[in-house]
Amino acid sequence: MLLEARNLHIGYGDAPAVWDVSLEVDGGEIVAVIGPNGAGKTTLINAIAGLLRCRRGELRFDGADMTRINAHAYCSHGIALVPEGRRLFAKMSVEENLELGCYLRSARTARKEVERSFRTRNGMSEEEYLQWCIKNLEHAFIAQVDPESVAAIIIEPVLGEGGFIQMPTAFMQKIRELCDKHGIVMIADEIQSGSGRTGKLFAIEHTGVVPDVMTIAKSLGAGMPVSAVVGKAEIMDCTHLGGVGGTYGGSPVAAVAAIEALKILSSKEFLDRSTHVGNLIKSTLDSWKEKFAMVGDVRATGAMCIVEFVKDKNSKEPDMEIPLEVLKDAVAHGIILIRAGLYSNCIRLLPPIVMTDEQLHEGLQVLEDAIARAHEKRGK
Numbered sequence: 001m002l003l004e005a006r007n008l009h010i011g012y013g014d015a016p017a018v019w020d021v022s023l024e025v026d027g028g029e030i031v032a033v034i035g036p037n038g039a040g041k042t043t044l045i046n047a048i049a050g051l052l053r054c055r056r057g058e059l060r061f062d063g064a065d066m067t068r069i070n071a072h073a074y075c076s077h078g079i080a081l082v083p084e085g086r087r088l089f090a091k092m093s094v095e096e097n098l099e100l101g102c103y104l105r106s107a108r109t110a111r112k113e114v115e116r117s118f119r120t121r122n123g124m125s126e127e128e129y130l131q132w133c134i135k136n137l138e139h140a141f142i143a144q145v146d147p148e149s150v151a152a153i154i155i156e157p158v159l160g161e162g163g164f165i166q167m168p169t170a171f172m173q174k175i176r177e178l179c180d181k182h183g184i185v186m187i188a189d190e191i192q193s194g195s196g197r198t199g200k201l202f203a204i205e206h207t208g209v210v211p212d213v214m215t216i217a218k219s220l221g222a223g224m225p226v227s228a229v230v231g232k233a234e235i236m237d238c239t240h241l242g243g244v245g246g247t248y249g250g251s252p253v254a255a256v257a258a259i260e261a262l263k264i265l266s267s268k269e270f271l272d273r274s275t276h277v278g279n280l281i282k283s284t285l286d287s288w289k290e291k292f293a294m295v296g297d298v299r300a301t302g303a304m305c306i307v308e309f310v311k312d313k314n315s316k317e318p319d320m321e322i323p324l325e326v327l328k329d330a331v332a333h334g335i336i337l338i339r340a341g342l343y344s345n346c347i348r349l350l351p352p353i354v355m356t357d358e359q360l361h362e363g364l365q366v367l368e369d370a371i372a373r374a375h376e377k378r379g380k
């Protein structure tokens, strides 16, 4: 048996919340599920344990029916999963939590909801949503996790796999403030967003916030496999010799490539070119948003650009089918692309900054044609 639930106290609505539930997870880890009444804990426990089937409409959260678990619709609702040591909390959908519940042995990190201007919460404006995210982050340190037990906050200044979402300055400033206040290390993951991609050497520079540590890779070596962890001396120097390393660390050839690449990546000429490439792509993508019903949103931070596909522009329901179809079509016509986004419903564009405008237009045309064919096929 993977999971065994004991001492269940089930509560709905105003009835007592589930506080003293323990789950025996394979491997012996104990999990308590905490949170305010109606946060969906009961669904979680019941569903994990397979104990109870709720009738339609019986379980409500924020006034919404939670009986039928739907990750897309409820992806921003909160539940805290706290294993021994109060190290983990998760602000995720019930379904995601169920998944997480099964992988607890590897779960020692936490995810907080971050600002997503395309999909705000409960009809909030972008600004309201940003303020909500900031409050929610502050609140987490009161209600969900003891700041004393947080070693670091890791954030991508522009989410990569998550769908190219740029973190607003105010959000990054709040993280910096919380890190300073509680002695937490702020780590910027610049692996995808760094190395000149967004028009700055590092994407976090758009916000003016200075992290304590950064992770860098990908374009850093201009094709050579190399990655780096860089940070303030007081942090970097406190590890033992070789304390930050990996299998391929210290390759002299890759290191020389990175040094040479950095000279170019940090030049004004290169960074201006990155901004130019981004502007060029963005203006084309904006026109797709007008032309195609299936293009829900387009986003760009410098030359880090993305097209998000939806089933319907109003509901913004992610379309996972179209990107794959468009991708296959584009590959058949000579352009290799990859997807991104929580639901793999986006196609990302990270072209070489050194390509000419003509090459870029040609590539964009191939992609546009592929989208147009998918569009025509659906008659919309």
Ligand SMILES: Cc1ncc(COP(=O)(O)O)c(C=O)c1O
Residues within 6 Å of the ligand: 156, 160, 161, 189, 190, 191, 192, 193
């Ligand atoms: C933002 C970001 N961080 C980290 C990684 C990869 O890290 P690792 O090589 O440790 O799997 C990626 C890879 O795509 C990435 O995009």
